[in-house]
Amino acid sequence: MKMHSSYKYILSSTLALSMLISCKSKPVAEAGEEAHEEHEDHVELTREQVRTVGITLGAPEMREISSTIKVAGLLDVPPQQQVSIAVPMGGFIKQTSLLQGMPVKKGQVIAVLENLDYIQLQQDYLETVSQLEYAKVEYERQQELAKENVNALKTLQQTKASWQTLSVKASGLKEKLRMLNINTAGLNQGNIKSAINIYAPISGFVTQVNVNLGQFVTPADVLFRIVDTEHLHAELTVFEKDIPKLKIGQHVLFTLANESQTRKATVHLIGREISDDRTIRVHCYLDQEDTELLPGTYLQALIETGAGKVKALPESAIVNFDNKDYVFVQTGIEGKDSLQVFTMVPVEKGDTELGYTAVTLPPGTPENTLVIKGAYDLLAKMKNSGEHEGH
Numbered sequence: 108m109k110m111h112s113s114y115k116y117i118l119s120s121t122l123a124l125s126m127l128i129s130c131k132s133k134p135v136a137e138a139g140e141e142a143h144e145e146h147e148d149h150v151e152l153t154r155e156q157v158r159t160v161g162i163t164l165g166a167p168e169m170r171e172i173s174s175t176i177k178v179a180g181l182l183d184v185p186p187q188q189q190v191s192i193a194v195p196m197g198g199f200i201k202q203t204s205l206l207q208g209m210p211v212k213k214g215q216v217i218a219v220l221e222n223l224d225y226i227q228l229q230q231d232y233l234e235t236v237s238q239l240e241y242a243k244v245e246y247e248r249q250q251e252l253a254k255e256n257v258n259a260l261k262t263l264q265q266t267k268a269s270w271q272t273l274s275v276k277a278s279g280l281k282e283k284l285r286m287l288n289i290n291t292a293g294l295n296q297g298n299i300k301s302a303i304n305i306y307a308p309i310s311g312f313v314t315q316v317n318v319n320l321g322q323f324v325t326p327a328d329v330l331f332r333i334v335d336t337e338h339l340h341a342e343l344t345v346f347e348k349d350i351p352k353l354k355i356g357q358h359v360l361f362t363l364a365n366e367s368q369t370r371k372a373t374v375h376l377i378g379r380e381i382s383d384d385r386t387i388r389v390h391c392y393l394d395q396e397d398t399e400l401l402p403g404t405y406l407q408a409l410i411e412t413g414a415g416k417v418k419a420l421p422e423s424a425i426v427n428f429d430n431k432d433y434v435f436v437q438t439g440i441e442g443k444d445s446l447q448v449f450t451m452v453p454v455e456k457g458d459t460e461l462g463y464t465a466v467t468l469p470p471g472t473p474e475n476t477l478v479i480k481g482a483y484d485l486l487a488k489m490k491n492s493g494e495h496e497g498h
Contacts, residue, residue, distance in 0.1 A: 149438070149450040150489040157447055163480035164437055167418040167468075172460045176352060176410040178389075180343035180361070184402050188335040190308050195286045197325040198222035200318050201302055205331060207316055211307045217331060220324070221302035225287065229299045232280040232291065239277050242270040311335035314402075336398045341372045341391040343408055350387060352412040353377050359391050361408035363400075370395070374410065419463040424479050425454060426486045432456050434466070435478035435485050449478060449485050 152160070198220030205217055246266045253263045281291050287303045315332035324330060341361055345353065359372040371394040378387035389410075426433050431453060438450040452472055457465025468474065478485060 149448055150435075150485050151446040151448050152485075152488070154445055154447065160481045160484045162449075162478060162485070164476050165479035166475045166477060167420050167466060168463070169416045170419040170460075170463050171416050172419055172458050172463065172465050174352070174412045174415060174458050174465075176345065176349045176412060178343045178345050178349075178408050178410060180341055180389075180406050180408055182339050182363075182400055182402055182404045182406065183342040184334055184336065184339055188309070188311070188338050189314075189402075190311075190333045191329045192217070192305065192308070192331045192333065193326055193329055194220060194305065194324060195283075195326055196222070196224060196228075197323060198225070198303070200320055200322045200324065200330075203316075203318065203320070205313050205316050207313055209313045211311065211313060211333060213307055213310045215307045216304045217307050218305040218318070219302050220305065223301070225289070225303055226299055226301050228280065228283060228287070229289065229294060232277065232284060233294065233299075235273055235277045235280055239270070239273040242266070242273050246270040305330070307333060309333060309335050311337075334402055336400060336402065337396055339393060339396065339400055339402065340375070341393065341406060341408065343389040343391060343410070344386045345389050345410070347381055347385040347387070350377075350381075353389065353410070354412075357413075358411045359408050360411070361406045364405040364407075372408075417457060417465040418467075419457075419465050420477065421479060422459060422462055422464050424477060424482050425456060425464060425466070426451075426482050428486060433486075434468070435482050436473055437476040437478070438473075451486075451489070 152162070199222060200218060201221045202219035203217060205211070211217060246263075246269075249263045249266045253260070284291050284294075288306065289300065289303060311333045312335075313331060314334050315329070317328070318324060318330050341359065343359070353374065355374055355377065357374040359374060360369050361372060362369055372391035373394065374389060375392045376390040378389065381387055391408075420434065424434055426435075428451070432455070433451045434454045435449045436452050437447060439448045440446065452469060454469075455467040457467070459465075
């Protein structure tokens with residue numbers, strides 16, 4: 108019985124010791140991991156190293172920095188500067204020499220159409236004009252007879268109605284012929300035309316040719332498209348969060364996708380409706396027009412929204428690591444050797460002007476111990492320490 112009790116005591120003691128060792132070893136490993144993680148975002152220097160590197164501490168300054176909004180967009184033309192050309196009455200394409208990219212002048216003949224209906228329309232007009240002349244004379248004669256009480260009132264009213272009906276019909280036919288570019292002033296039975304001319308309504312460049320010789324076109328068909336590139340504007344897409352910063356007259360700097368030079372524009376109109384993708388359209392006039400530019404060209408732009416006082420640091424105080432921006436902050440002094448600890452803190456960069464960049468620091472960051480000079484030296488040492496520990 109005693110041996111059995113002693114055995115149970117030894118076994119219990121062994122299990123307790125094993126559990127104690129296991130519990131103690133786990134915090135040591137975790138402490139080691141924490142130390143490694145802390146080392147990944149901080150670096151330690153002695154006072155002598157700080158003097159040698161030239162570390163300078165300071166705080167952000169309130170400076171006036173011009174703010175900009177980075178946006179994308181494209182070149183476009185106002186609706187009145189682009190024309191889709193159709194015909195009011197169908198016909199066969201008899202002649203056209205237009206090709207995409209060709210320049211045209213306002214009033215230039217761009218196509219000739221023919222159709223038997225054009226002949227019929229002119230014939231109807233001439234017949235109506237002839238009938239109208241007779242109806243007018245007859246109406247005037249009936250008026251004279253009515254004054255002498257020779258004819259009945261009904262006859263006078265009938266001749267008046269006939270004259271008015273023919274007058275309306277002649278006016279309608281004349282307007283139809285005008286839309287077909289047929290001048291009725293010199294029209295008579297000897298010069299009826301089977302073809303009509305289509306004229307360019309504006310000057311510009313041909314962007315679409317949708318017809319060929321012999322093709323029959325209807326009023327619903329678009330024959331050509333012409334764009335006047337003299338009044339191109341930049342149409343920018345601005346996100347909802349930046350709308351309050353926009354004002355008419357703001358300056359815009361933009362670069363076309365196929366160029367490296369910077370061009371200038373001015374905000375002219377700001378959209379009043381937010382689209383489904385939470386953006387609005389902003390129309391800008393180009394400061395210098397260029398007829399060689401093409402509508403639809405993609406562009407990148409900066410809208411200058413004015414200067415304002417913001418917290419800013421010298422550009423040298425901000426480092427980039429793994430495509431993220433950081434600053435170093437002195438977070439304390441450790442050990443008997445007075446090692447100074449510098450911790451890397453993420454920062455959000457804003458606009459830059461005259462060597463200073465607007466910054467937004469995480470809440471609670473001690474702003475009076477930021478590394479103003481020597482940040483890249485600290486980053487280099489931190490990287491080297493990490494590589495050394497990795498080996």
